[in-house]
Amino acid sequence: MSVLIIAEHDNATLKPATLHVVTAAQKIGGGIHILVAGQGVDGAAAAAAKVAGVAKVLKADHAAYANQLAENVAKLIVALAPNYSHVLAAATVNGKNIMPRAAALLDVQQISEISAVESPDTFVRPTYAGNALATVQSSDKIKLITVRATAFDIAPAEGGSAAIESAAAAGDAGLSKFIGQEVQKTERPELTSARVVVSGGRGMQSGDNFKLLEAVADKLNAAVGASRAAVDAGFVPNDYQVGQTGKIVAPELYIAVGISGAIQHLAGMKDSKVIVAINKDEDAPIFQVADYGLVADLFQAVPELTQALEKK
Amino acid sequence: MKVLVAVKRVVDANVKVRVKSDGTGVETQNVKMSMNPFCEIAVEEAVRLKEAGKATEIVAVSLGGASCAETIRTALAMGADRGIHVQTDVELQPLAVAKLLKAVVDKEQPGLCILGKQAIDDDSNQTGQMLSALLGWPQATYASKLVINGDNTANVTREVDGGLETIQVKTPFVMTTDLRLNEPRYASLPNIMKAKKKPIEALTPEALGVDPAPRLKTLKVVEPSKRSAGVKVKSAAELVDKLRNEAKVI
Secondary structure, three states, X not given: OEEXXXXXXXXXXXXXXXXXXXXXXXXXXXXXXXXXXXXXXXXXXXXXXXXXXXXXXXXXXXXXHOOOOHHHHHHHHHHHHHHOOEEEEEOOHHHHHHHXXXXXXXXXXXXXXEOEEEEOOEEEEEEHHHOEEEEEEEOOXXXXXXXXXXXXXXXXXXXXXXXXXXXXXXXXXXXXXEEEEEEOOXXXXXXXXXXXXXXXXXXXXXXXXXXHHHHHHHHHOOEEEEOHHHHHOOOOOHHHEEOOOOEOOOOOEEEEEOOOOOHHHHHHHOOOOEEEEEEOOOOOHHHHOOOEEEXXXXXXXXXXXXXXXXXX | OEEEEEOOEEEOOOOOOOEOOOOOOEOOOOXXXXXXXXXXXXXXXXXXXXXXXXXXXXXXXXXXXXXXXXXHHHHHHHOOOEEEEEXXXXXXXXXXXXXXXXXXXHHHOOOEEEEEOOOOOOOOOOHHHHHHHHHOOOEXXXXXXXXXXXXXXXXXXXXXXXXXXXXXXXXXEEEEEOHHHOOOOOOOHHHHHHHOXXXXXXXXXXXXXXXXXXXXXXXXXXXXXOOOOOEEEOOHHHHHHHHHHOOOOO
């Protein structure tokens, strides 16, 4: 058995999501190789080589992979996959975009977003917004899997000394090209790896009012998230969305402000270690999962919270 | 340009699903079913393309048991022109769905296929990517904006981790919808009546030459462990005190 992990990276650094996938790979067993496909990826490849438990890093450095276009990266995965029993990627937007394309080309039924490894061919995955956990067994020769990062511990980023080999590029499929991106520059930690997350819902009433949450987030070095209702209402961009069809988070502390707690939102945050809910409706379902609940008007309670955090 | 839209019948988003006591799946008997929300966005986008003169015909396809015809009717009431129902009672997994849709695409030759990014029942998030792979077409997933260019290309803005990204794809291509692409319309009563007269063609996996047998075997389905409610605090100050001294998370 041997596992190939498709690295999540920004060419210079390896994203923490990949370290969680390494832990999932260790539960499957066998040698672990990491594929770093991109352009100018020396930094990310060097970081991957240092991860404890990794035997080899495959570096595919080519303009075709610069923007992670699925058509090109999937082609590369298809070329490499026959050498492995399992191919894993984090269930990030990138992983979800690329892996099914590779799976179909290999005639494999991918297993999406696993939360546990039962054996090398049997895995647990959440369905119905996490309300039903399915144990599934794959009969495919190669298993293609995306991994829910929050369900697996983070592997040590240091301690390994894997060899770095160049992988032959599989070329540009010529089907799509990258035009540009609008990525928000922020000093805050990433939503999916932050230790503390402060999220707002429909109760925030406007995008402007998210400044109240940013003030709390500043005090706690937290990421700011949102419910689907807040995204739907246009308060904040979609990449803030925590939930079934947004991001899955499991921070040490999750503070839900003005969020009622629809099952679709709970699906994205209920594995957080400590949950705080601030809502004026004492019957809001969010209180049923919150460790600490504050029934209050958020426009009064949140500034008070910021103040209270200032006092040591 | 002909547009093909795939629509899936799922347990309604507002239903609290219950796991069957024998652990074989979730209860779907006597439960409200609806079109998957991301498929509604897909139909809406196709209808808007037609209204803008970019699409000539919209074909709505659904796969599964007899009741999927209702989901196709919903798409027809929203503005699709005709339906195709691939009838089967076999449990369909994403790879099989992609193969069946490919067979329909080979027959219909659309210039664009629009699918939801994810179905809210199995949460797989695979079918659109798989369909484009099998067709050898480009894929534009998690779309929040679509612009059809005149030169057999389209620009699609995608929702990615950290923000937005725009790619250009050659037509024909497969697009999957994200939340902000549009806000689906409600079908009006006259359109619901009109939809009853629109044709739905029935096909089978056998007729399409596809083996839909599932590759993943579901061994069991269980409910996740429940989180219990904690305590209510009276003030922000008390909350901070608890977080510092009891939970010790800040």
